[in-house]
Amino acid sequence: MPTTLTAFADVTTSDSALRRFLHGLPGVDAVGLEARAASLGTRSIKTTAKAYAIDLAISMIDLTTLEGADTPGKVRALSAKAVNPDPTDRTTPMTAAVCVYPDMVATAKAALNGADVKIASVATAFPAGRAALPVKLADTRDAVAAGADEIDMVIDRGAFLAGRYLETYELIKAVKEACARPDGSAARLKVIFETGELSTYDNIRRASWIGMLAGADFIKTSTGKVGVNATPANTLLMLEAVRDFKAQTGIQIGVKPAGGIRTTKDAIKFLVLVNETVGEDWLSNTWFRFGASSLLNDLLMQRQKLSTGRYSGPDYVTVD
Numbered sequence: 001m002p003t004t005l006t007a008f009a010d011v012t013t014s015d016s017a018l019r020r021f022l023h024g025l026p027g028v029d030a031v032g033l034e035a036r037a038a039s040l041g042t043r044s045i046k047t048t049a050k051a052y053a054i055d056l057a058i059s060m061i062d063l064t065t066l067e068g069a070d071t072p073g074k075v076r077a078l079s080a081k082a083v084n085p086d087p088t089d090r091t092t093p094m095t096a097a098v099c100v101y102p103d104m105v106a107t108a109k110a111a112l113n114g115a116d117v118k119i120a121s122v123a124t125a126f127p128a129g130r131a132a133l134p135v136k137l138a139d140t141r142d143a144v145a146a147g148a149d150e151i152d153m154v155i156d157r158g159a160f161l162a163g164r165y166l167e168t169y170e171l172i173k174a175v176k177e178a179c180a181r182p183d184g185s186a187a188r189l190k191v192i193f194e195t196g197e198l199s200t201y202d203n204i205r206r207a208s209w210i211g212m213l214a215g216a217d218f219i220k221t222s223t224g225k226v227g228v229n230a231t232p233a234n235t236l237l238m239l240e241a242v243r244d245f246k247a248q249t250g251i252q253i254g255v256k257p258a259g260g261i262r263t264t265k266d267a268i269k270f271l272v273l274v275n276e277t278v279g280e281d282w283l284s285n286t287w288f289r290f291g292a293s294s295l296l297n298d299l300l301m302q303r304q305k306l307s308t309g310r311y312s313g314p315d316y317v318t319v320d
Contacts, residue, residue, distance in 0.1 A: 005249055008213055015166040022165060022209060028201035028237065037232035040276055041269040047306065050268070054303050055093050057267040057295075058085060060285045062120050062256070064099040064293050066127075066224070072107045075100055079111035086300050089307070095296065096285035097150060101126075102139060105146035120150040120190070124175060127194075127223035129154040133174065140178040144187050151179050152190040152256075152291075154223060155207065157197050165210060172214035190218035190256055190289075196228030204234055208241035211253075218254035224291060229259025232269060239277040252281065258291025264302040267295060 011021045045053060063082045065074060079098050086092040097118035098108050108119050121143035125131035131139075140151055153175045159167045172191055179187040191211040195204050211219045219238055222229035235257040242253040257270060267290060274282050282288050304310075 018165045022206040037236045059093040061095040062097040062099040063095045076111040083115045102143035109147035118149040121148040124153040127225040137178045150188045154192045176215040188217040191216040192220045195234045196226045220256040222259040224259030230257030254287040256289040
């Protein structure tokens with residue numbers, strides 16, 4: 001299988017070429033997409049499979065705090081919870097990452113103290129993305145220099161919606177380059193589309209392809225800061241995009257739904273989407289993540305119930 005973007009080299013040579021490519025993608029059947037997402041969400045899960053799914057979901061969480069009132073103490077507490085989500089049961093998996101603002105990366109790094117939990121940082125003037133390019137790149141470089149393993153960037157939705165596709169592509173490419181470290185390694189890049197602001201499924205498909213062509217390691221639905229965030233339908237569409245991209249290039253891209261995923265039932269629905277659309281290759285935190293804060297507590301309560309037969313309730317998990 002090829003592992004190259006050579007076949008798409010001409011697509012990004014000009015704005016008109018990229019527009020022709022993006023508008024030449026098959027149109028999204030909205031009714032069919034939503035019906036398939038709804039159908040997959042009704043799959044029943046056996047108890048043994050549910051236990052596996054809960055642990056898998058915990059291991060896929062980017063445990064997130066992105067508030068103006070964030071303090072070093074809150075970030076240290078969140079980092080401790082990421083490493084040891086349930087102090088009463090040491091078999092509970094660690095979360096995939098802690099996700100914080102760039103100025104909190106160093107605090108998270110010190111708190112994690114080498115634990116196998118990634119540090120993700122939002123950048124590029126999150127969540128609105130309203131800043132000049134040099135500011136966005138400095139934001140990214142600062143986070144990487146402070147120790148971020150992953151960067152969650154936002155696209156300029158205004159540029160995308162105005163049809164300035166090449167500008168959107170070049171922004172992602174520039175941020176990807178800013179993720180590089182002096183030793184030759186690089187932070188992984190997650191590209192946030194803010195699907196709730198893109199208006200149409202066709203736009204989500206086009207944004208997905210721009211992100212993948214520009215070098216995204218993950219494509220991500222949302223910031224969690226708008227009214228409509230991750231949904232089964234928009235996540236299914238993005239999963240189809242990464243599946244098709246891998247089929248044509250051999251390059252695997254991750255997917256991260258974020259915002260509004262709060263319950264174990266929700267998380268399992270998304271895992272079913274992954275399994276049925278792209279298969280087991282994506283069923284790890286290397287290629288699939290949940291952007292969430294409150295989700296972890298519900299997963300822990302359901303895990304305790306499966307283990308003990310009793311529902312512990314929210315008083316038995318820490319409040320973030």
